[in-house]
Amino acid sequence: MPAQADFDSGLAAYHKQDFATALKEWQPLVDQGNPRALRNVGLMYLLGQGVKANPDKAIEFLQKAVDGNDPEAMRIMAQVYIDGRVPKLGQSLPMGTELLRRASSLGDTEAQYQLAKLLYRAENLQAAIPLLATAANNGHKAAALTLAQILEMGVGVKKDQAEADKYYAMAGGKPKDIKQK
Incomplete structure (x- = not known):
């Protein structure tokens, strides 16, 4: 070749x-x-x-x-x-x-993530969330983290800590709380 x-x-x-x-x-x-x-x-x-x-x-x-x-x-x-x-x-x-x-x-996972972010900013959560899930399930860590945070906070969806934890795991863990001085 x-x-x-x-x-x-x-x-x-x-x-x-x-x-x-x-x-x-x-x-x-x-x-x-x-x-x-x-x-x-x-x-x-x-x-x-x-x-x-x-x-x-x-x-x-x-x-x-x-x-x-x-x-x-x-x-x-x-x-x-x-x-x-x-x-x-x-x-x-x-x-x-x-x-x-x-x-x-x-199947471009970065495109899925970027499109989901655009839709999210446009407050089209019904379209953004499946894209985030697809990208996360294909290994995109930022998509997994974003989706975990949405699920944990219940932004436009029912709060679901168990599902959030699954996506935090895909993202490599939950970010540490930021300590304020």
Whole structure:
């Protein structure tokens, strides 16, 4: 699997912050339309990692990755829309939310968590709680902690300490009480 080897080599270089090597490894995959390589190169252009930051170019790569059904690219693009950090696109909570929904439906636990937070802030608890549970059950510790706190306090749901304790366990334990001076 040379394509996988090139992707993995690029990823290893990226994690070592050797962005020139990462770009070199991923460029042939980008040329072939590999969604993961497109996403990572797009992120490099978005953040200016080893290349001059170029939000417009970043969006081109990321959109191709989104079109290739890459859930991480969907999550990144969602954040770009929600934050409005690329002037060409502007800010669009509906577009960001839709991209998070798509990524969430593909099993991206971080997207599930981010979407749940948006819904929670919009006071749509009936939609947020199942997403938090799904993300928590798939190992997302912050989602588990958030859900545990909701269940413990009874925010929009009936208080359920036993269920809260289950999610605290998934989160790695209940946070210590903050001591006030």
